[in-house]
Amino acid sequence: MKRISFCITCMNRLEHLQKTLEKNILDNFFVNEIEFVILDYNSQDGLEEWVFQSMMKYIEMGILVYYRTTEPVHYLRSHSRNMAFRLASGNIVCNLDADNYLGKGFAEFILKEFQNKKTIFYVSSLAKRDVVGRVCLNKLDFVAIRGYNEAFVGYGFEDVDLFGRLLDRGLKQCIFLQSEFYNAIVHSNEDRISQEEMFKKYQDIYMNYVNPCLTEVLILYADGNFGMGTIQDNVSMNCNLVNAPYGIKRCLDERFRIAIRKKWEEGLWNNIGNEILLSIKGKSLLFYKNQEGLYHCDRQYYKITDADLIVEIIMVMTEALNFFRIKYSVRNSLAINPEGFGVGSVCKNFDYSHKIILA
Structure with missing residues (x-):
């Protein structure tokens, strides 16, 4: 079992992963302590072939694990992250967007913090949109709050809602402030919501x-x-x-x-x-x-x-709708993910003869 799992969900974001994945591994290279978990969320852009051809050495080392599901039609942020976190073997799980650079030493920093402090979770300052989704927490706490809320559909608010429920659980919010941990690939808003x-x-x-x-x-x-x-x-x-x-x-x-x-x-x-x-x-x-x-x-x-305005409207609307859904959920005392979370089937490391069923 690893100490920390960096979980990357990816649907047709090969271009970003080609730039960030290997650098993140090499900048945080602790083979016995760390794993990078890729959940290929039914990508159709050659992600599967690229991982097989270019990243197999890291799979053989045990620092990279590749999962693929062919079930999704659209990208569902909460569901995909719940699947990846459930598949992770680490005691600490960390969401890592495909366009994010961890920065040299991020894993070492997080490991020390969780070793020295109890009942915490780590997030960014929330000042930079591309890094808002970075959250590190104990997997036991993640399971206890039943993961990301899968009632949310579309872009936005799923991470902030998760943070709020971690606070309600009594965990202390910590913030990483080192500038080298905030680098990400600059890209269009259309890239954010295209799936x-x-x-x-x-x-x-x-x-x-x-x-x-x-x-x-x-x-x-x-x-x-x-x-x-x-x-x-x-x-x-x-x-x-x-x-x-x-x-x-x-x-x-x-x-x-x-x-x-x-x-x-x-x-x-x-x-x-x-x-x-x-x-x-x-x-x-x-x-x-x-x-x-x-x-x-x-x-x-x-x-x-106007194409750019349409993208902005959809981003605003999906965030507003997700916020509306959580207000409705709280007002009516609805349970989070009552039917389970991260449910689905995946294949691991190109072994298509055996499926892993997450029920």
Whole structure:
């Protein structure tokens, strides 16, 4: 058994892993103490072939373990990380995004910290988006809180929610501050969400700007489903509040988030000539097409066509929806992952004759 497992989930991010994986291994080369766990989350970009051809020596050393699942259609952050953490053999588990450089000596630093301190978990300062997902904790604590919340779909908030539940468990939050531990590959926001369900399934996005802090959003999906609701920019409204919280507590505070106002509705839509018909729980809404987009009840919904803006909207919406889901869960005292977490089947180190079943 290893002391620490660095868990990397990867769906079509070969380009990043080719730059970071070997360097991370060599910068933290403790064969008997450390393992790097790759969960290939049904990548279709040649990841499997590259690992087999270029990284086999590290697998043979025992410092790298390669798992592959062919079940997922979209990238699910919480589920993929839960699978990887469950597969890890280390007493300490650490999420490591494919675009992150650990930095020389990160593993040694974490091992010493966990040896000298009890009931802790380590995170970044949360100031740099690309490193927010880095978290190191005892695997027993991870299992006790039932992992990342798989009710979350899409980009954002799954890590902050995990941090909050670790605090609720009584663990002390520690922060690594060394600048050399914060390096990551610079990439586009589209890269962040390109495998997410909302990005891959959306057909059209429409917005009605109510006021500078309030916007109505309508998303039509190619499969005939839709989602609609109002988002409120609480960040702009409360940016000057005195005695505001910081760090994880600030991320969990609705006053400092872009949030869903009141409710988010989902249903089916149909294209009927010059009209769009939305069906929601027994009621129907009729939207009329015009040059700008759609018109409904004296409100103009503008069709969003700018590619960069679409990416930004989807990132904002998935974070807001995940925050909305956790509020609903807390309000209704719902259990985290009541049906289990990280469930699925994988093959290990290219042995396709035997599947590992995570039940």
